[in-house]
Amino acid sequence: MSQNEAKRLAAEKAIEYVEDGMVVGVGTGSTVAFFIDALARIKHRIAGTVSSSEQSTERLRGHGIEVLELNDTGDLALYVDGADECDPNKRLIKGGGAALTREKIIAEASDRFVCLIDPSKQVPVLGRFPLPIEVIPMARSLVARRIVALTGGQPVWRDGVVTDNGNLVIDVHNLSITDPVALERELSQVPGVVSVGLFARRPADVVIVGGEPPRVL
Numbered sequence: 001m002s003q004n005e006a007k008r009l010a011a012e013k014a015i016e017y018v019e020d021g022m023v024v025g026v027g028t029g030s031t032v033a034f035f036i037d038a039l040a041r042i043k044h045r046i047a048g049t050v051s052s053s054e055q056s057t058e059r060l061r062g063h064g065i066e067v068l069e070l071n072d073t074g075d076l077a078l079y080v081d082g083a084d085e086c087d088p089n090k091r092l093i094k095g096g097g098a099a100l101t102r103e104k105i106i107a108e109a110s111d112r113f114v115c116l117i118d119p120s121k122q123v124p125v126l127g128r129f130p131l132p133i134e135v136i137p138m139a140r141s142l143v144a145r146r147i148v149a150l151t152g153g154q155p156v157w158r159d160g161v162v163t164d165n166g167n168l169v170i171d172v173h174n175l176s177i178t179d180p181v182a183l184e185r186e187l188s189q190v191p192g193v194v195s196v197g198l199f200a201r202r203p204a205d206v207v208i209v210g211g212e213p214p215r216v217l
């Protein structure tokens with residue numbers, strides 16, 4: 001089965017978690033694009049969505065699905081998003097699509113975080129996928145130096161990418177993240193870091209691994 005087909009099957013399964021009248025938090029990426037397309041079929045049943053990126057907002061509105069402000073909705077019952085890596089404790093690396101900050105905000109606001117992955121994203125230890133970190137532009141070099149000192153990893157500026165928040169992304173290579181909660185806390189404290197693409201303090205609640213049939217963890 002192709003990676004895309006696995007993503008689509010995970011996204012279809014996630015529709016089972018959507019209940020009537022819900023405001024659904026919506027992540028970003030190619031897996032979520034399948035979820036948005038599936039959500040369009042039941043859009044009359046939901047109260048609306050909160051979007052984690054301009055990209056997802058455009059796709060949602062293209063389907064005629066209402067996009068609301070998190071400031072107006074309060075906490076959400078459900079957040080559905082993809083991930084770049086997932087460990088056995090449902091802790092994640094996210095931010096391959098540079099939407100990590102808004103994704104983290106919505107995850108924090110949500111009672112249930114359902115994460116959709118294809119099987120290639122399951123890892124025993126996080127870090128094979130370079131860890132994205134969103135940084136304030138003037139702090140780019142400072143944060144890179146602190147990353148080297150704190151982690152020993154290799155920071156690479158994602159040149160040409162500006163986030164929806166007007167910031168930059170640094171990807172940290174060569175990590176083996178044995179304590180993701182501690183690393184998330186440490187890196188988040190460096191001045192200039194907006195957010196770290198580790199979702200360990202607030203991991204996923206449910207992980208759906210795409211396949212025939214999808215596996216729910």
Ligand code: 5RP
Pocket residue numbers: 027028029030031032081082083084093094095096097098099100103
């Ligand atoms: C975007 C993300 C995505 O969820 C992650 O990159 C996975 O993307 P895809 O579904 O395209 O494989 O964190 O910031």
